[in-house]
Amino acid sequence: MPTVKTKTKSRAAVTGNPRKKVVRACTIRRSPEELFRFWRRLENLPTFAKHLVAVTQTSDTESRWVAKSPTGHTVEWDALIINEHENELIAWESKPGSEIQIAGTVRFQPAPAGQGTEVVVAFEYVPPGGRIGEIIAKLYGEEPELQVEDDLMRLKALMEAGEIPTTEGQPTGRDQKNVRRCE
């Protein structure tokens, strides 16, 4: 099983099956209310979280999550919102018995001097073994912090600039390497 490297110290929930923990923060020039509203509509998450294919809310607190690794494998799980303070915090975890054991929190706290909102995401997961473990390792790559930071920056761009920066689909001469130079 490929191991997931992380710099944060992991607390061992079960010996030999360490939990991985990721914490990232990002300041966004929008009000906590606005960001909370956007995040709480869980269907919105895949617009900025790269590896999420879809999140479907099945009841007020229950949802079904579908994620995809870069190699095309998908994994699904059900999650439950276990704690919620309007405009401040949302906490969720995967339902017992899910393929994936994951728990996360997002906090929205006002940044000083009207700079917007500090969005702090923290989540913990138990890297499972076998096929699912491999998919998880690929979802978050070798650097889960980087992935989460990337997602937060995409959320920030979407909320502040109204769109996520991209170069996908722009021209490149990559495939022209062996083609005769245009003269």
Next chain:
Amino acid sequence: MRAVCWYGTHDVRVVNVPEPKLLNPRDAIVKITSTAICGSDLHLYDGVIPSMEEGDILGHEFMGEVMEVGKGVRNLKPGDRVVVPFAISCGRCHYCEHQLFSLCDNSNPNAARNAKLNGFSGAGLFGYSHLYGGYAGGQAEYARVPYADVGPIKFPEGLTDDQVLFLSDIFPTGYMAAEQCDIKPGHVVAIWGCGPVGQFAIRSAFLLGAEKVVAIDNVPERLRMAEEGGAVTVSSEEDVHEILKHMTGGRGPDACIDAVGMEAHGSTYDVVKQTVKLETDRPYVLRQAMRICRKGGTLSIPGVYAGFVDKIPFGAAFAKGLTLKMGQTHVQRYLQPLLRLIQDGKIDPTFVITNRVALADAADAYDLFAKRRDHCIKVVLKPHEIPPPEEVARATVRAPREGETEEEVAFSVPRSKRLRRE
């Protein structure tokens, strides 16, 4: 379309690539009428900027005609002529709101990777490596311009491309370098590097009230151009430290501008270290400027640095209480004021152009510029223009075949081969 693509150190080619299309609501597509090769493109050419990929389209100094706009762009319409700033800025983040456009939070899709290296990422840049977003550049027939409602500036009728093209980078860059010096009456400003940015820094320093500008370089035609701009020149081959000291009555320059950056010449130590990758940048000028700058003076750095430098006399900077100012230019901040200077005839930016080359000859233009051949100081490319007849005659070794247009003939002979034969 044809575009200038990077394939490795000293390997730049003009190849056919697909035309760009709108990818985001705030995009515009610009038909490029003029584009230039920047001194900082030579860092890419020399392979000292990390995260370049084969096939990347180069170029960040360009202007042209708006062809198409996304639904989020309301201030531009097809047909508008615009100059495009080299740094891509969203206009809505903390930094853009504070006029620090080149530090934009939202324009670099690879910001998280860049932040791993630098702590935090700057704005995305056109044609300047994947750590800066991997955006396709403007040495091409067309370009996609993100956040087109913020960056590009329209300019009034009656101004030519050559007059306004350098608003995209080198004029604002030279101007910001001088502005950062906080010039007061009587101030002496020393400027290392008389390439295009240095030239604009010289003229901007005078516009901002400098008493005297000392320009340092080792290329005769650059020094000549600096003198035409009113500077006193010093060859970098001389003992620059002693000469500057004498010239300033023993005080040292009030402000120093490093318009050279990471590939300064003059120190074998740094060349060796850079070659064997023990150092990414060669900070020869930085060291010299730091030592000679007057007590309490300012060191302004428009020259590009990309990584790590070695043996910096930081103790000298500390002992003399120097102020250091640096970074990519906040181009958008300077567009209107500098356009006004051009309109009022306070400066004519065309003075810096020495070579006009067809897009097809861009590979040679890079070589020309890198080796300072043919008295080259600034190259301008016109992607949609047929080269002037004399250029065609020089580049053509055969008569046009039947059915061939003038343009096809002009582009049919690679100047690379011709020049190498010579």
